[in-house]
Amino acid sequence: GGQQKRVALAAALVNNPDFLILDEPTNHLDLDMVEWLEEFLSSSKITLLMVTHDRMFLNRVCTDIIEFDQKELYWYRGNYSYYLEKRQERIDARSSQVEKASNLYRRELDWMRRSPPARTSKAKYRIDAFYDLRARATQRFSNANVRINVGAARLGKKILEAKGLGKSFGDLLILKDFSYTFNRFERLGIVGDNGTGKTTFLNIITGSIPADTGVIDVGETIVFGYYRQEGMSIREDMKVIDVAREVAEVVTLSDGKRITVSQFLNMFLFAPEVQNTFVYKLSGGEKRRLYLLTILMQNPNFLILDEPTNDLDIETLNVLEEYLAGFPGVVLAVSHDRHFLDKVVDGLLIFEGNGEVSGFPGSYSDYYDWKKEQQRNIQRVVKPTEEKPKPKSDSNKPRKLTFAERKELQELSTEIEALEAENRAMETEVNNGTLHYEELLAKSQRIAEIIELLDAKGERWLELMELDEKWENS
Structure with missing residues (x-):
């Protein structure tokens, strides 16, 4: 998903448009790419029309906000x-x-x-x-009408312990001798580049896929609630209330009160007339809200969230964050939404690639500041002291792309599109389930190679695009 989004963005930006329309541009991007795109758009002279739920991105990039509320449009001249x-x-x-x-x-x-x-x-x-x-x-208007007060199963002393976990797909190493003991009421965020194995790690934790090495020891009282990035598999011809009833007929709230499924749906802004609507008629955000509802109905005490902010409206996001802040259990969340991470988690697991995972005690903003400081320290250390600055030389002055660089930029666009097409074809073959083991291994290795090539070529393409953009705006 992340690679496809990078290629789609590259295709949109390659011709230096005057008017750019973006629909949820930060979905499926890793944080480094989100921050690069944020800086690029903030410094460019492009006229931008964008739909996004990424509040930090919205605050830093946009100068005007248009809100649709109850079939009316409101224009705000500010961030x-x-x-x-x-x-x-x-x-x-x-x-x-x-x-x-x-x-x-x-x-x-x-x-x-x-x-x-x-x-x-x-x-x-x-x-x-x-x-x-x-x-x-008698008019009505939206103002945080969603309220989440679902109960959670009792949490015992023993939570979950991972010991010596290892996982790889062919030559692609995901985990290498990873060990961690989860504590009661812990809130951990997971960040890292696309393809480093964040979702695979969640699947291993929940037992959806096995680790190659190591063991996972889960406490007896643990009830997982797994909100998957790909959503839920439900029949589109089912009614909303029937989807919820497949999970439970009654729901226990945080105060111990038990209510019907219909009452619980109503709390999540699914009015009685909407409850009898078929799923295929719901918007993407409504389907996501329904999915979240079915997870919370199970009263989990260990919530695992894989990109929970994708496609949820901002109102529901704010209420979800408020709920998670007081959630009486463990939260483990993969997210590219920096605002969400800052409000929900108090520690991070950073997937650095090649099986390496490190920890950081603090919010994402704390981690971002620390990482920038580390980069500055490295630059000070490696800067050659013997070189004297050349007079009248400004290395930061924007320059025009050379003929060779412009040719390289065009070739990179073509190569990225070709690699992405090959990657889609390979993934289709792998997912068909008809390949022998040797073929499956070879295809998986090629997919890993393609991902590395896309990363390298994508970074070079972005570097040249940024250089060209600075020259155009100078």
Whole structure:
């Protein structure tokens, strides 16, 4: 997914467009790529129209926010922080207007009930005004109506211990002698480049796939809730309420109260009329919300989330973050959403590639600052002290691409597209389940080679694009 998104972005940017339309550009990208794209778009002169739920990306890139709410459009001249402030002011003002209209509506309703059947023209005008007032007094608008207060199974002292885990696919090494003991109420985020094995690690932890070496010791009280990146496999011709009923008929809340599935769906903004809607009629975000609901209905005490922010609307994301902050269990989350990581986790596992995994105690912002400081320290150490700076030389001054570099840029675009096409073909063959072991191993090795080539060529392409963009904007 990440490689495909990188190629799609490369195709969109290769011709230096004046007007760029992006639909969820950060989905499936690793954090380094998200940060590069953020810097690139912030410094470019491209007119950008973008749909995104990535709040940090939105805040740093966009200068205007357009909101669609209850079939109405609102335009905010500012970034995401400004939008939040002004949106709340709008909601408060509308709430005040609705409250005033409701008070007046009650008085007019009393007049309507007491008035005689015969109406003068003046009375009829008042009747027309009454119905308009009723519409204003009963209007609804979205303002964090979702509330998650699902219970969790009791958590014992023993959680989960991984000992000496190893995993590889052909020559692609995912884990090498990995050991870790999870503690009660721990909240860990997982970050790393695409293809380093983050999802594979989650599948090993839950027993979905076996490790090549090592053991996993799971506590007796552990109940996993696994929110998979690829979503759930359900029949599109099923009704929403039937999907939920396949999980449970009743749901236990955090206060011990038991409610029906229909009541629980209503808490998640699935109104009664929507509950009887077929799944294929739901939007992508609604399907994701339904999937999240089915996970929480199982009352897990060890939540495993693989890119949970993909396709969820911002309102649901905010409520999910609030719920996870007080979740009485363990949270293990793979995410590229820096805002989500900062609000939810208090430690990180960094997948560095080639089977190496390191830990960091702190939020993603803490890790980002530490990583930048490490890079600066390395640059200071390796900088040759004997070289004297050349006068009147500005190495930071943007320069035009040479003929050879421009030719290389064009060739890279073609090569990346060809490699991506070959990768798709290889993955189709591997997933067909018809290959012999030797063929499967050979195809897997070639896929690993393609991923390495795409990474190398993609990085070089981005380097040349950034150089060209700086020259164009200088």
